[in-house]
Amino acid sequence: LGDWLQGPYVYKLFTFYGFKESQIVILYVAAFASSIVFGTFTGPLADKWGRKKMAISFTVIYTFCCLTKLSSNFWWLFAGQVLCGIATSLLFTTFESWYVHEHSERHGFPSEWIGITFSITTFWNGMIAIFAG
Numbered sequence: 001l002g003d004w005l006q007g008p009y010v011y012k013l014f015t016f017y018g019f020k021e022s023q024i025v026i027l028y029v030a031a032f033a034s035s036i037v038f039g040t041f042t043g044p045l046a047d048k049w050g051r052k053k054m055a056i057s058f059t060v061i062y063t064f065c066c067l068t069k070l071s072s073n074f075w076w077l078f079a080g081q082v083l084c085g086i087a088t089s090l091l092f093t094t095f096e097s098w099y100v101h102e103h104s105e106r107h108g109f110p111s112e113w114i115g116i117t118f119s120i121t122t123f124w125n126g127m128i129a130i131f132a133g
Contacts, residue, residue, distance in 0.1 A: 013069060
């Protein structure tokens, strides 16, 4: 839910800090670009270093991402947006792969349940996005 809610509020924060529209665009593009670049590495890193470690890394990286929002310095915010992009990549890869591993390898549940679980979570993720506005 927090990932869906942050977009408009971060924009409002950036305008409150007095940034121009063109600067805000750069900050948003920094987040999306870093997600694209680092997103290609998060899955293999989770396989190499472990899904749980990468999930914990997500929380640490996202914490720093959020802390940078306390500054009105453009370059601190830029660095924070890059961290947000990395964290978003981890959010949408690491936890899913951790779930699949736990589901299949550790608990031995039927593999058919994975698709059902992802269908339910995708549906509710979309509903939350709609309700969040």
